Amino acid sequence: EVQLVESGGDLVQPGGSLRLSCAASGFTFATTWMAWVRQAPGKGLEWVANIKHDGSDKYYVDSVRGRFTVSRDNAKNSLYLQMNSLRGEDTAVYYCAIGRGFFWGQGTPVTVSS
């Protein structure tokens, strides 16, 4: 059974940092593109970042480029999102997803507020 379990979401002050994790199981993680997608409260979906199976290619939406870093550890079947210089508009539920949205985790909430 495919599973994605996100963790690390929290309340953080503007300008602060947070690291999200996603533990994957039930599929061959090391050969799969992975992604982070977010959903602001009561809003639609925004694709945040993609990472190739071996970590050699990464893509970011303009609004987070230079502040967020996606990475993975294939030995641990884990995906990460390091978020720096957080802003209020980064407040959202962050989902880990397989490929082009094949499967989604349950999400982890991030709130940026003073």
Added chain:
Amino acid sequence: DVVMTQSPLSLPVTLGQPASISCRSSQSLVQSDGNTYLIWLQQRPGQSPRRLINKVSNRESGVPDRFSGSGSGTDFTLKISRVEAEDVGVYYCMQGTHWPYSFGQGTKLEIK
């Protein structure tokens, strides 16, 4: 960036009746590999999104056959042949052809 435009944004439907959602992209979604990465997602209340349809018309495993997708180029449609109570939620179209991937605004389906 590719803009995805859905209509309608609100869709009240009587149980057992058909429903249709339109999605238009601001540019062609045909990728150089020949595939068209137009995807439909369902998000039930309080749940994560679930992919229903991949590459315009390919239903995911476990998705009821009352859901169907069609279209080409920049114009796409999701149809539900007979709406059931479990279909309540928000439906998103999404393009996975051009970076950054992008979503429609979402169509909220409710039962009349």
